Amino acid sequence: KAGGGIYTKTADISADLVGKVELGIPEDDPRNPAVIADNVGDNVGDVAGMGADLFDSYVASIVAVMILGQVLGLIELPLVFSGIGIIAAVLGAFTVRIGKHGNPGKALNMGTYVTCTIFAVLTFLVAYYLQYDLRIWGAAIVGLIAGVIIGMTSDYFTSDDKSPVKKTAEASLTGTATNIITGFSYGLHSVFPPLIGIGIASVIAYSLFAPPIGATAEQQKYALYGIGMAAVGMLSIVGLIVSNDAYGPIVDNSRGIAMQAGLSEDVVSVTDEMDSAGNTAKAITKGFAIGAAGLTVIALLAAYQERAGGSISFDLMNPLVLLGAFVGIAMPAVFSAMVMLGVGRNAFRMIEEIRRQFREIPGLKEGKEGVKPDYARCVDIATKGALRELMPASIVAIGATLIVGFVGGIQALGGYLAGSIFSGLLFALLMANAGGLWDNAKKLIESGEHGGKGSDAHKAAVVGDTVGDPFKDTAGPSLNTLICVMSLVASLFAALIAQYNLLSLLGL
Numbered sequence: 001k002a003g004g005g006i007y008t009k010t011a012d013i014s015a016d017l018v019g020k021v022e023l024g025i026p027e028d029d030p031r032n033p034a035v036i037a038d039n040v041g042d043n044v045g046d047v048a049g050m051g052a053d054l055f056d057s058y059v060a061s062i063v064a065v066m067i068l069g070q071v072l073g074l075i076e077l078p079l080v081f082s083g084i085g086i087i088a089a090v091l092g093a094f095t096v097r098i099g100k101h102g103n104p105g106k107a108l109n110m111g112t113y114v115t116c117t118i119f120a121v122l123t124f125l126v127a128y129y130l131q132y133d134l135r136i137w138g139a140a141i142v143g144l145i146a147g148v149i150i151g152m153t154s155d156y157f158t159s160d161d162k163s164p165v166k167k168t169a170e171a172s173l174t175g176t177a178t179n180i181i182t183g184f185s186y187g188l189h190s191v192f193p194p195l196i197g198i199g200i201a202s203v204i205a206y207s208l209f210a211p212p213i214g215a216t217a218e219q220q221k222y223a224l225y226g227i228g229m230a231a232v233g234m235l236s237i238v239g240l241i242v243s244n245d246a247y248g249p250i251v252d253n254s255r256g257i258a259m260q261a262g263l264s265e266d267v268v269s270v271t272d273e274m275d276s277a278g279n280t281a282k283a284i285t286k287g288f289a290i291g292a293a294g295l296t297v298i299a300l301l302a303a304y305q306e307r308a309g310g311s312i313s314f315d316l317m318n319p320l321v322l323l324g325a326f327v328g329i330a331m332p333a334v335f336s337a338m339v340m341l342g343v344g345r346n347a348f349r350m351i352e353e354i355r356r357q358f359r360e361i362p363g364l365k366e367g368k369e370g371v372k373p374d375y376a377r378c379v380d381i382a383t384k385g386a387l388r389e390l391m392p393a394s395i396v397a398i399g400a401t402l403i404v405g406f407v408g409g410i411q412a413l414g415g416y417l418a419g420s421i422f423s424g425l426l427f428a429l430l431m432a433n434a435g436g437l438w439d440n441a442k443k444l445i446e447s448g449e450h451g452g453k454g455s456d457a458h459k460a461a462v463v464g465d466t467v468g469d470p471f472k473d474t475a476g477p478s479l480n481t482l483i484c485v486m487s488l489v490a491s492l493f494a495a496l497i498a499q500y501n502l503l504s505l506l507g508l
Helices: 002-023 035-072 077-093 104-129 134-158 163-174 176-190 192-207 217-235 238-260 265-308 319-360 375-446 456-492 494-499
Strands: none
Touching (some): 002 456, 035 217, 035 265, 035 375, 035 456, 077 104, 077 217, 077 238, 104 238, 104 265, 134 163, 134 176, 134 192, 134 217, 134 375, 163 375, 163 456, 176 192, 176 456, 192 265, 192 375, 217 265, 238 265, 265 375, 265 456, 319 456
16 A cells, blocks of 8 residues: 555656646646656555555454454354445445436545445344344444545545645635645644544443443453454445445546547536545545554454453553653654655656656657657556655554564553554654645636636646645555555564563563
8 A cells, every 4th residue: 555655646746846837738738748658656555555555454353353243252243244244235235326416525525435334233133133232333333434534524625625635725815825824734634533433432332331340351251352443343344335435547547548549528517526525435435444453453452352361451650651652642653754755756857767767858848749658667666666765664653663672572562553643643643634635626726716827826736736736645555454464564563572571581
């Protein structure tokens, strides 16, 4: 996911900055050497990468709940609910229909709501028939509702017919700085409803199984099982979420094909409208992925606690837990900085290559017939650069987790995981929503608002969109994978860390 994000944004930023800002040529213009790499990148980052991210959270949530359910005799239950989710997603996909003048965004949202309803009904019937505790069904539905809240929030803050996008587009009239300030501010606003939703979902799911005072360890595990089932519920419709996410790159690439084929402006304008809906669909998908990752990692934290010894608790008054929490809070910020700096370095290399081709290939800038750029060179730069820039961030993410564990022990590592969850959710929601908002503000201006294409407002919005690109498609969604990977590494090494950490060996 992170590598795909570096790839796609390297090409997207480079194509926009040289093509739109420097030369004033349209997006996806076939004269631009980076347009093929940009179209390939949409698939690498938003289809393969996002699909891998969601699949990661999906499997991690199921495994975490199976670990928690092992001692409760409920090991198969998350598999049953996930199987029903697949059926619901297939049925819901058939309801996504749109007429000639319909709104693609509303059609995609309706498919999601129908899928959620089908899942709720089918899981209730199966839980009742198989005589499962209906509180388990309730926990799954709570998670599903939290996912819908996250999706509705992302829709509000990134749709081009809603106030935040309109106000950000209007702010572009006074320059790049106000565009970025406005978009970033709305991105900060957008984190509040999802975080509240995830928090309330966790409380309700836990409360459904709240252990009595003086409860046994098994009763306490049952309560944590409810939080795990909330994560399974949110991710149960992952099939439709991935489908909605794939819509974005499909329509984005269709626009590129229309431009490169020299089709009429009417065709391009239709693909622009579809692309705008695709940005919102991708933001909703990222919101689901982020929220699900949050609940999943809470379940993984409980699974880690189980692996480390079920009687262990993580008290913030414990200085080791507090130390680990501070390090964990910093990790999403450090990881985000590393991958975005990687995008910047790789984009610099590609920008230089694009400028070289425009400078050295006769007739390319003028669009002389028969003159084509070297598309393959830009694809090569994006691919090799993404792999190169991904390695340091990956090593730091895994290495820091092991260092905290083998130095500070189980308590420090528990605080580290908790801290990474909290700051990871905040950063991921902020960047995903702000990035989608900047992109759609640019598209709103390109539709004719505030001077349209080529105006000063448009140039300011293009820069804002360029800032938002690595936010929404590189760093933001990669944080889901980061916190899941750190939790899985911690669970994998928990037994070793419990016995062989530096503080215990020193007798501290």
